[in-house]
Structure formats: C-alpha cells, structure tokens
Amino acid sequence: MMVILTVYAFLWGRLYLALSGIEGSALSNYSNKALSTILNQQFIIQLGLFTALPMIVENSLEHGFLQAVWDLLTMQLQLSSVFYTFSMGTRTHFFGRTILHGGAKYRATGRGFVVQHKSFAENYRLYARSHFIKAIELGLILIVYASHNAVAKDMFVYIALTISSWFLIASWIMAPFVFNPSGFDWLKTVDDFDDFMNWIWFRGSVFAKAEQSWERWWYEEQDHLRTTGLWGKLLEVILDLRFFFFQYGIVYQLDIASGNKSIIVYLLSWIYVLVAFGIYVVIAYARDRYVAKEHIYYRLVQFLVIILGILVIIALLKFTNFNFMDIFTSLLAFIPTGWGMILICQVLRSFLQSTIL
Structure with a gap:
C-alpha cells in the first residue's frame, strides 16, 4: 500500500x-x-x-x-x-x-485455475x-x-x-x-463489446442486477458512502478535491490567458463549466420534450447550440489570444473537474436527493 x-x-x-x-x-x-x-x-x-x-x-x-x-x-x-x-x-x-x-469483509481472490x-x-x-x-x-x-x-x-x-x-x-x-x-481473440472481443454496450444502455428496472445494468452497478459501487460517518465523507471530499487542481494549473497555461496569473483567470474558467452544464440541461430538456413527437424541434435546438458555439469560437479568435489548441488543452483541465464534481455529488447524494435538485 x-x-x-x-x-x-x-x-x-x-x-x-x-x-x-x-x-x-x-x-x-x-x-x-x-x-x-x-x-x-x-x-x-x-x-x-x-x-x-x-x-x-x-x-x-x-x-x-x-x-x-x-x-x-x-x-x-x-x-x-x-x-x-x-x-x-x-x-x-x-x-x-x-x-x-x-x-x-472477506474479499474473494479467485485462487482457482482460470480456464473460462x-x-x-x-x-x-x-x-x-x-x-x-x-x-x-x-x-x-x-x-x-x-x-x-x-x-x-x-x-x-x-x-x-x-x-x-x-x-x-x-x-x-x-x-x-x-x-x-x-x-x-477477435470473435470474443466483438461479443464482449456487444455485451458491454448492452450493459451500458440497459434501461432496466428496480429489480435489475449489477450484472445487467450499469446504473445498478454504479449505485452499488457507492453504497459505502451511504453508511460511512461524517469524517469518512469529509475525507472523501477532501481527496476528491485533487481533481480540481488540473483546472487550476492548466488554465494559466492556455494562450487565451495571455500569461495573466491573476486568480480572476481561474474564476472565469468556471464559466466554461457552467456553460457546458447549461448546454447539457437544454439538450436534455429538448430531448425529453420534443424527441418523441416533435423531432424537428429537437434538431432545431441542437442546430442552434452548434451555431452558438461556432459564433463564440469566432469571437474568441477575433478578440482574444485564443487558438484551437486551447480547446484540446482545456479538456485536460475540465474533464477531471467534471469527474471530481461527480464524486463529490456522490458523497452528498443523500442530501441532494432531499432537495429540489
């Protein structure tokens, strides 16, 4: 260890x-x-x-x-x-x-000779x-x-x-x-891929098992957070905060930051997170509202989001030092941030479920 x-x-x-x-x-x-x-x-x-x-x-x-x-x-x-x-x-x-x-508890290590x-x-x-x-x-x-x-x-x-x-x-x-x-083996790899995708997209029910549904497996993986004490949750949140360091360190390396080391740069970088969350909410709402009967409206929302994104990129290229490499570099910052937020939300799931959210 x-x-x-x-x-x-x-x-x-x-x-x-x-x-x-x-x-x-x-x-x-x-x-x-x-x-x-x-x-x-x-x-x-x-x-x-x-x-x-x-x-x-x-x-x-x-x-x-x-x-x-x-x-x-x-x-x-x-x-x-x-x-x-x-x-x-x-x-x-x-x-x-x-x-x-x-x-x-006891964890089986599988001492048998594996042939399957x-x-x-x-x-x-x-x-x-x-x-x-x-x-x-x-x-x-x-x-x-x-x-x-x-x-x-x-x-x-x-x-x-x-x-x-x-x-x-x-x-x-x-x-x-x-x-x-x-x-x-190639054939087994293809079968494994199909089985994995079926497991990922399985809608399931309340009686689904972890072997059938990714969602059920995910909740079972977080069961220990429901029974842990206050100190366990606090330490888990503190450990999860390490993923936010990627964003804090990388945003200052972007060309759009122009070498500025002010804390304002880091705070402004959270606008990207909020925008990404807002786009997800809009797309999810449009999918639930229109995808079944008014599919054209759902496609219209997707089109408007794409056009808005292109306009924002053009504006950044025109008025700032932004370049296209910043897009890929920022992924190294914001993907860990998103994962850290998911982990913290899992720790606070019982509280979040009791609220309006």
Whole structure:
C-alpha cells in the first residue's frame, strides 16, 4: 500500500512543480544548482531493481547467484511483475476504502485455475474503480506533466523518470485481459463489446442486477458512502478535491490567458463549466420534450447550440489570444473537474436527493 501511496505523492508533487513553474524556474536558475540537481534526478530506483534485491540475495544464498538471476528473468517472462503490480492496486484500493469508511469483509481472490473467458463487462465491473480509473488518473498526470514541464523536453530523462509509473498504469489496465483466457481473440472481443454496450444502455428496472445494468452497478459501487460517518465523507471530499487542481494549473497555461496569473483567470474558467452544464440541461430538456413527437424541434435546438458555439469560437479568435489548441488543452483541465464534481455529488447524494435538485 505504501508503494502506491508513494507513487501518488511523487506524481502529484511533480505535477505541482511543473504547473506552478517552480520546476522550470529551478532548472533555469543556475544559482540554485542544488535544487536543479534534485529535480533532474532520474530516480533509477523507480525501476524496481532495488526492491528485488532481497529476493535475489536470498536465492543466491540458497541456489547460487546465476540461478537467482535466472529465476528473476524467468519471473519477468511469466509476467509476475505485472500480476504483482496489479495485486498491489487491489490491496491498496480496498485497504484505503476500509480505513476511510469501514466495512471490512472477506474479499474473494479467485485462487482457482482460470480456464473460462471473462467478458469485458465483468472485468470492468470488478476492476473499474480499483484499477482502471486510477490508472487513467495517473496517465493523465503524466500526460499533463509531459506537456508543461522543462524536463520532458529531454525524452530520455522523461522516460527514465516515468517508466515505472507507465509500467504501473499498463499493468493496472492490461492485466485483467492479459491473464484472461482468449482475452485477445477477435470473435470474443466483438461479443464482449456487444455485451458491454448492452450493459451500458440497459434501461432496466428496480429489480435489475449489477450484472445487467450499469446504473445498478454504479449505485452499488457507492453504497459505502451511504453508511460511512461524517469524517469518512469529509475525507472523501477532501481527496476528491485533487481533481480540481488540473483546472487550476492548466488554465494559466492556455494562450487565451495571455500569461495573466491573476486568480480572476481561474474564476472565469468556471464559466466554461457552467456553460457546458447549461448546454447539457437544454439538450436534455429538448430531448425529453420534443424527441418523441416533435423531432424537428429537437434538431432545431441542437442546430442552434452548434451555431452558438461556432459564433463564440469566432469571437474568441477575433478578440482574444485564443487558438484551437486551447480547446484540446482545456479538456485536460475540465474533464477531471467534471469527474471530481461527480464524486463529490456522490458523497452528498443523500442530501441532494432531499432537495429540489
């Protein structure tokens, strides 16, 4: 668990240094050579070689050094590192959830020899919250870090600095499919995709099970938030606030900000969130109101929204320093913000359901 927490602390710390400009300033300031040297460290220890030393030493004493090295290479070829990294994510997720919210219970680990193919939907239900989403979060951190720091300009330094983190991300995403029998068979992949889409779009009923409906599965994944105490909810909200840091750091890097570092830039960036929410409300209302009997009105609303969006982009291009790359860069800021808002709303769901909203 401490290994995963250390990776989180390391990556979030590097992201803060990159987006705040501290890292770039330290690397460009030759009078601060000590800090520059620390930031330029390639952290070869991240490769995991030193964590394998105790095993190598023990096997060397029992079987000899060459046999110990051969055993290490054999385990790598058997993807033991991938499985171990994936299992670390499982333990960290459930240990962390139990520490925050309680509810410790037995978790089946599946000790049997797996010979049956598991569908993508089933793997998603099992590992989405514990592995896939966390891997996407870490991958997003590394992408933003590569885009907004001076170290990443040197490809070798960036690879040496982040290779273990990318290995962790790849292990968390790919392990369920690598160790899944016939996981890459084309026909089974097509069937899995159809099954997954049916699971996503299943309308269902109050009696639907998590295996049938994505909505039911989602609510079951949040059940621990309904029984947790005040401190558990408070800590969960505090942890979810980390997703808002993407927006806070990236909006100042956009060309439309023109290098302005005022807090007003960050506050104005929330207009984008409000506009996106407003567009969603309008489209949803038009769909519910007109899509069944007056379909032409629904298409008219969509057309007007598109025209309005084009006019806004043209105005920004004319009167500000906005460029099209800002659209894609801002997605790295606002998608995490939206996810953070969803997580916080899940914590406060019982309160929100009791209000008009």
